[in-house]
Amino acid sequence: MKRQAKSIPFYCLLACAALASQAQAQEQIVKIGHSGPLSGPNAFAGKDNENGVRLAIEELNAKKMVVGGKTLKFELSSEDDQCDPKSGVAVAQKFVDDNIKYVMGPYCSGVAIPASRVYGQGNVLVSTVGTNPKVTDGGYKNLYRIIASDNQIGASMAVYAAKVLKVSKVGVIDDRTAFGQGLAEEFGKEAQKQGLTVVGREFTTDKAIDFNAILTNFKAKQPQAIFFGGYAPQGAPMARQLKQLGMTDTKLLGGDTLCSPAMGKLGGDAVNDTVFCAQGGSMVEKAEQGPAFRAKFKKRFNADADAYAASYYDQVMFIAESMKKANSIDPDKVGAELYKSSYKGVAATYAYDDKGNLKQAPITVFTFKDAAPKALASY
Incomplete structure (x- = not known):
């Protein structure tokens, strides 16, 4: 015999609806x-x-x-x-x-x-x-x-190049984006303050993958480091092409976008001990x-x-x-x-000035080991 389902009293329905509401x-x-x-x-x-x-x-x-x-x-x-x-x-x-x-x-x-x-x-x-x-x-x-802003990131890499890497001649490349151009300009300004010789400035795009002409032009000027204002999808093939052109002792410097693990995935062994980049923030690990x-x-x-x-x-x-x-x-x-x-x-510790910039923006410098970013020091 089929049991008849118990009906829920109307007052209960109202109460449940009220509670849900x-x-x-x-x-x-x-x-x-x-x-x-x-x-x-x-x-x-x-x-x-x-x-x-x-x-x-x-x-x-x-x-x-x-x-x-x-x-x-x-x-x-x-x-x-x-x-x-x-x-x-x-x-x-x-x-x-x-x-x-x-x-x-x-x-x-x-x-x-x-x-x-x-x-x-x-x-x-x-x-x-x-x-x-x-x-x-x-x-x-x-x-x-x-x-950190480009002012801090770009400038910090110029100081690092002069004080730690001990280079004297640098080249500068940017991808013409607002990010890349601004970063490269800040690096160039601080590089001159640090007494470095900027042997040339070149431009590319954020879609390019072939940098042989630019790098060949730099090769004749013998920079010990090249700063690239741009992103990892361009930075990685640039690192590979440096090696292919025999510029094995030339360091590739950049900002936070080159600190990505994508650099290692796209550039392989070419990025090891060659790419040095600065990223906003302290050493997370x-x-x-x-x-x-x-x-x-x-x-x-x-x-x-x-x-x-x-x-x-x-x-x-x-x-x-x-x-x-x-x-x-x-x-x-x-x-x-x-x-x-x-x-x-x-x-980081977050506190902002009246423009919305971090009052104290830590920066960490990285290189690559086994095609993976490795933090070197925070400043």
Whole structure:
């Protein structure tokens, strides 16, 4: 005989619905946008940055942080800006239209500079790794550079070349992007201050893979080091072509983008003891929280953290802490806390000046061993 299902009393249905409604009302969704290259040659960096944000969001959601009497639920909205200014501005407008008030990125300075105007007009709090000094010169509030600028990175490599590598003649190449050009200019200026002779300046693009003509031109001038302002997909074949041309003693110097494991994957043994680069942040593996961060990142994503995963992770955590201090998710109130507070993260201690630049931005110099980046010293 078939049993008849028990019906739920009407008053219980009402009570359950009320409880569900109350629980929903006590939850506040906070969307965190991410703008970065998720396709193309720099996709490895964009994905790494995105995962840094994702890891922070997952940990924050597990903590069930309460702000303004409501439990915050963080959600990630990630868009591919392709490291292209036009695409990056379109992504910025999409985030503004979707009422997303917190954005991590852009990764490329050439995107960050034009997109910052859209974000500024939309009252969005932006945290970028765009290193060109112009990124924070636009006067937009709530725009933060979460790593060292080109001024610091480019200059530090010139000092390193003079004081540690003991070179006297250098060449300079840039890829004509806002990032690469700015970085190379800062290196060149500091190189001259350090008494180095700049034997020549050459230009390429961020799509090129053949640098034989440029390097052959430099070979005749015998620089002991060549500084490249650009990205790993160009830096790696450049290192290989140095070896092929017999320039085995010439060092290839660069900024943070050459510190990526992608250099080893693309350049192989050619990068070993040849590539020297400076990256914003301290030596993560030697930082107090560094080993634990790297371990949980590897466990979660089955990949090693790249250049700025820790910086993105740190800044999301700093933003969340500032929300709690402000007891609000309003970007102006949260931004006010960011400006007046400091936060000790994995990669650095974060405290910002009135332009949104780090007051003290540590820099680490790397080389490559067994086609993998190896930190040499932090400054």
